[in-house]
Amino acid sequence: MTPVLEVTDLNVSFGDVLAVRGVGYSVRQGEVLGIVGESGSGKSVTSAAVMGLLPPGAKVTGSVRLHGRELIGARQRELTAFRGKTMSMVFQDPLSALTPVYRVGDQIAEAVRIHQKVTKEQAAVKAVELLDLVGIPNPAERALAFPHEFSGGMRQRAVIAMAIANDPDVIICDEPTTALDVTIQAQVLEVLKKAQRETGAAIVMITHDLGVVAGFADRVLVMYAGRPVEVGDVDDIYYGPRMPYTVGLLSSIPRVDRDGRQPLVPIEGAPPSPAALPPGCPFAPRCPMRVDACDAAEPPLFDVGPAHRAACIRWEEVRPRAAARHAVPVHLGELRPRQDRQVVLEVDGLVKQYPLLRGSVFKRRVGTVHAVAGVSFDVREGETLGLVGESGCGKTTTLMEILELTEPQEGRIVVLGHDTARLGGTDRMAIRRDMQVVFQDPLASLDPRMTVYDILAEPLRAHGRGNPGMRVAELLDLVGLDASHAARYPQEFSGGQRQRIGIARALALEPRLLALDEPVSALDVSIQAGVINLLDALKTELGLSYLFVAHDLAVVRYIADRVAVMYLGRIAEIGQVDAVYGAPAHPYTQALLSAIPLPDPVRERSRRRILLEGDLPSPADPPSGCRFRTRCPKFRAALTDDERALCVTVEPSVRLLDRDQGAACHYAEKLKVT
Amino acid sequence: MTLLTAHRAPSRLRVVAWRFFQSAQGRIGFAVLVLLFLLAFAGPGFSLWSYTDKDFTAFLSPPSAEHWFGTLQTGADVYAVTLRGMRKSLIVGLLAALVSTALAAVVGAFAGYFPGWPDRVLTWGTDLLLVLPAFLVLAVMSPLFGAGQWVLFVIMLALFLWMVTSKIVRGMTISLKQREFIQAARFMGVSPVRIIFRHIIPNLSSLLIVDATLNVSAAILTETSLSYFGFGIQPPDVSFGTLIADGSRTAIYAPWTFWFVAGLLVITVLAVNLIGDALRDAFDPASQRPR
Amino acid sequence: MAGFLARRLLNYLVLVAVAASLAYMLAASALDPRSNYADRTPKPPPAVVDAQLTELNLNDRTPLLQRYATWAGGVVQGDFGRTVTGSPVNEDLKRRMGVTFRLVLLGLICGSLLGVVVGAAAAVKQYGWFDRLSTGLSFLVLAMPVVVLANVLILLGTLANERLGHRLFLVSGEYSDGLDTGFWGSVGDRLRHLILPTISLSLGLIAIFSRYQRNTMLDVLGADFVRTAMAKGLSRSQALIHHALRTALIPVATYFAFTFGALLTGATFTEKIFGWHGLGEQLINSIFTNDVNTVAAIACIAAIAVLCASLAADLLHAALDPRVRAG
């Protein structure tokens, strides 16, 4: 079968920086190619180059053939005829991918009308069909909605609907699920699989998550420093990698199915900047197997097996899970028993409500958003509490309420022994020094107009530490950045590097309690592992306590001692990490855990998921009784009508099931899911 | 590890200045403005005539070696009075813009940052000034700007220039306040006033700078219009406005009385606007301008 | 909703009242109607002057607050008092309002529409010839005060008329007196009077709006949704026009209200220089004639106009942005 899309020797440069070097791949009809690589490895640039959507400053050479037709150098008119018809694209950020001022249905209909000679009405009907296909409930009604009325998952579905509107032969998905929650990710991946079945299209699936492609892709291409370094069938790549980088990636992934606390094996260092590549193998500075010959020339792709190629001169010696040569942080055994340790943070019955306003010209209050509806937990010295849940479940609000250091609307917050309701200015300032925060969005949390130096020096200056120069260099070193980076602006860093700056800033004052809001969700696995290890090491070294907010349960399993799972403003399940992950008792926790993709193709293909239906209900109008009942698989399938009545009428509160595991479900039952 | 480089705090000012002078616009605007200043302050020294002299042998005479820009109906040397007028207009414009932009930034940022009564009070005051017709108030007050009272004039001018910017600043402050880097600073213990001056105002710098330049033009232009109708700079002081008013009456048959002043006025404002534009690009780390 | 609207209107009412009062106080204390009588020949006796001034509520010997109270009492009943010559202010201004309204509306429509179009066209090909040209021209226009622009237009118009050998551009008044050319003739005459003042008023607006539109458009140019639109198969310029232009209009709409005050001032100068008998011309005249009541009345009208514009901008904003409209 001839390939639908064939890319050979693609090079992209911005000015004199080569962002993509010699990328080549081909996909056949119905095939799924996964492109995996770290941030800045050139995945997005490659796909933009294939689509011809690069910014004007970029220079592209090489060949992109779609059904044998050369696209590089083709005229704009020809390209626009292909785009959206033969070849379409799904972007990473569904929040900004739709034009805010047009109705979703109209935007999908537009995609139809560009390439098909149909009337407005026919296109509108088609748009509704497409929305139905991608699983939007009440499609006819929802087609009239504006993008801001859609949740992230729904917007991504709409974008997918747009991409499959004209029955394309190739769909390029650039991290289509990265911005989504796991349960939604599972739904969207199902939608993509369905779309592929419907259209028979080839899919190029770009991702940094080795789990996402494991169960989905047929072939995998691993990119590093703008170049493919290994390509092969999915099983070969996962079970018999021949490139130390792939091996490193696989062993740095936190896995939700691994018992016990095994330290992750990060890849040392950071990817090279495309402007300053090392002379030989670009991976050499980070490679545990490097020999002098590696620096001689950039290794070509060697044939290492049937349809399996790797760019390493020592490929014959490479084995999966190469022994860790890296320093692994020593875990200082168990601390004193939990009840003997000091409570550094106590939250009791916390409630936070926002007025729900409508309209900005004629603003008026139309309801109340119950963002946090009675949450209680505590964090003791030297421990990490992971607060997990889907976006919108109130975990960030909880964190913010704590950080505000003011009296909550209801309930009580005690930070480092001080009740926030009775806090003077000096005490508050002292707590601000001892409690620091790391934010989710690495770019938004750094002032774009300050150099890294100023950003890192700010907390030092605010608390009167003079001459921050030395400390700034130390901090940059601590988080794996070069001290010379201090002169640059945040925009000039990759997503991962930006977050390191954010972490460095939080560590500047050597705090006691660190509140981390999704601190590693934007990082690549290899770096993530390093940061998790770093945070872990810092915790033991400095006696820190963490409140670790995340949506990634796998990460939480590695970093946290205890975990609290939130749903719609309340805690669904809380307890000791191994207990909760080993045998979750709340149906929501069970669904969450089963939605997490594993970087293990065989298990992924055979696994049965508990798929949740629909989206999170609006926190302005939570369901009566148990908040989870609208999506609860147990409520839907396993309970009798009498049992259901209890779920509908009585809101369950956290009930202790074990020594340190509690669940807010009337019918909680431990179940092994991973 | 290159510790040395990290010790030297890289100053934002230097980066911005470097980028500013990289652009042709910035270089031209800056050079022209410097030249204009030199002309306004040192230029009169090169001429034999001072702005108070009258040449009773030449009324309304065209440009010549004697009178470079010609003379007015009164026999005054156009070159001398134009430079004199330019000096006043430059000072008035720059000062008024500076005052008004600073006012706009501070009032807007405080109103946006502190919701509740500070916001309500500041916004109401802004609205009131916005509703009062500025031209009318300035015109009515013109008798107060008699000889030597131009500083009062500058302040009144500035008082009517800042409101729009301030409203925009307020709106942007409200949205900036939700941004994580502001939250981060807040939770770090940085004081609100410091946040306003370190984060909010610098992040609005491109807006403020563009607006400051627009305000320089606005101030010079308003001054010109007011003086044109006799409501601004009062005799014996001269400014662009008073000169243009005189010149426009004789423009048809003695073009030099109008075009030199009008031309210099346009060049002045143009130079200021060029500088503003180049500064915006220099401040904005995301802008990539072909050089 | 209704309560909100009422609160807002009340706030507007207060603003107008305070603004008009301030304007009255300022005018009453700074202007000196008595000096109007100083250079009359023969000089009227002081008692007569006093009586006349008192009659018109302009006597500076009456305490300011008392005069204000009298004035305010009239205004509440819709009577702005009388001019220095004794005729009612209301009637005079009613006539003039139409003239000014026509000029301002036309200038506003031309200015904002053309400005948006020019700005959008410039942004589509950033650094192309049109962008450079329009940028250069708008810089030039922005560097020109209305008084200079109007005078330059008059000079150019006169020059053009000479060249053409017939008077295409009429530079004084709204229409020619005693013209007898039938309906179409008089429409043509009015149009020829309208051209230059409209240009003088809208050029500045075009320059401002095109700059704003260009910049907001460049901001959304790199936005993801523009890329999505292109991935759908729209060409770059189609994506920009259908998606970027529309989205970039939203912030520009808010500038609409802000430019309105400047527009009124511009109209004042334009009227005065082109000899239109509108409010602006009367404003300048009334300051010269120390006509306190007219000044205060015009201030009041201007305040109301500015607030109406701001309300209109809000409605426009809501109409353009579904995120704001959401109800």
Ligand SMILES: Nc1ncnc2c1ncn2[C@@H]1O[C@H](COP(=O)(O)OP(=O)(O)OP(=O)(O)O)[C@@H](O)[C@H]1O
């Ligand atoms: N417009 C541009 N101008 C200059 N350099 C660019 C531009 N776009 C991307 N680059 C550079 O090209 C390289 C590859 O970037 P690309 O966005 O393809 O990475 P990626 O693998 O998609 O990363 P991520 O996982 O973060 O999305 C990076 O070094 C980046 O800085």
Ligand code: SF4
């Ligand atoms: S070529 Fe050398 S440095 Fe590169 S991956 Fe192979 S062993 Fe490592």
Ligand code: SF4
């Ligand atoms: S209480 Fe009922 S609805 Fe809620 S989680 Fe348990 S079984 Fe499901």
Ligand SMILES: [Mg+2]
């Ligand atoms: Mg990418």
